[in-house]
Amino acid sequence: MGNRWKTIVPGALVLAGAASGICWSVTPASAGAATDTVAAVCSTYRSNDAKWVGVSCDSxxxxxxxxxxxxxxxxxxxxxxxxxxxxxxxxxxSGYFGGDIAYKVV
Structure with a gap:
């Protein structure tokens, strides 16, 4: 199957960064991103200052x-x-991230 895009809306759950003291918003993907046969479960992250965004998946x-x-x-x-x-x-x-966080499975 081809690559698929998944857009995630930022959530309200905030986790404290262990060493840095930075807080991150975490949003689990509701349906996950599709691969050839197994759906990945992903979470997206945004720092409170909106300088960083990230994604982590289980596969x-x-x-x-x-x-x-x-x-x-x-x-x-x-x-x-x-x-x-x-x-x-x-x-x-020098900017900031606004709007949805997306990820692409490759």
Whole structure:
């Protein structure tokens, strides 16, 4: 089967970062992202300052995608492709991430 896109709406659950003291919003994917035969269960993350977004799944290879905006406009930023159970992170630089967090299974 081909690649599939999954968009996740940020949730309200906040977890404290262990060493950094940064808080993250976590949203589990309701249906998961489809692979050839097994559906992955994924969670998305957004830092409270909206500088970072991430995705972590229980299987497969994937990366995070978010839209970062600043005074100069908005652009789509993706994180590196990672294998489960690692987290793919994207950094907004001088901007911030707004809107939905998406991920792509590869």
């Amino acid at each position: 497969g290879r994937y990366y995070v995608i978010g839209t970062a905006c600043s005074a100069g406009g908005c652009t789509t930023i993706g994180g590196p492709v990672v294998s489960a159970p690692n987290t793919s992170w994207a950094y907004a630089g």
